[in-house]
Amino acid sequence: MGTPSFTIEARIDHLSDGVGCFDPIQVLHRMRTAFPNLIESTRDYLQETCDAFRTPSEAGAEKALRIAVRDMQERGPKVLFQIPLPDGRSIRGTAERYWVSVTSLGSDFPDDFRQRFIAFLETLRLQPIQIRYGTDI
Numbered sequence: 139m140g141t142p143s144f145t146i147e148a149r150i151d152h153l154s155d156g157v158g159c160f161d162p163i164q165v166l167h168r169m170r171t172a173f174p175n176l177i178e179s180t181r182d183y184l185q186e187t188c189d190a191f192r193t194p195s196e197a198g199a200e201k202a203l204r205i206a207v208r209d210m211q212e213r214g215p216k217v218l219f220q221i222p223l224p225d226g227r228s229i230r231g232t233a234e235r236y237w238v239s240v241t242s243l244g245s246d247f248p249d250d251f252r253q254r255f256i257a258f259l260e261t262l263r264l265q266p267i268q269i270r271y272g273t274d275i
Contacts (some may be wrong), residue, residue: 144246144251147239148259158264162217162233165262169219169233177228179218185210193222223251238262 150159170176178260213234221240229251231240240247240255247255 141244144242145239146247146252146255146259147237148262152236155222159235160233160238160262161239162215162235163179164217165233165238166217166219168261169258172261173221175222177220177222182215182217185215207228223248229255 143211148160150156152159166176166178170178215234217233219231219233222228223233227242227245229240229242229247231238238259246252255274
């Protein structure tokens with residue numbers, strides 16, 4: 139049996155009739171305020187997948203590229219991050235367009251971290267939609 143993992147996540151059902159989604163860049167900006175020791179990866183893994191498939195190699199590469207491009211357009215960017223804990227462990231996380239999640243391998247989240255992270259997720263709200271009309275916009 140593998141190592142257990144514990145996850146906290148916020149999801150938006152992109153197949154619903156709603157129009158909202160996360161802005162991963164904005165989520166990470168806010169997360170840096172809530173968790174100042176956050177370590178953000180500089181890589182966009184969805185973009186890297188597309189780039190890897192752009193170089194023609196085998197027969198299925200074109201189809202794989204189309205799938206990777208669709209994933210990047212629908213879910214991207216994909217930002218990975220780590221939040222170091224006082225006990226030396228790091229919580230690993232992902233922010234994408236339709237979810238934000240953190241995972242702890244091996245042991246559950248410390249209570250204070252769990253409470254802080256859930257409180258942070260509860261601050262993520264859809265901004266008011268402003269509709270304007272006219273020639274002076």
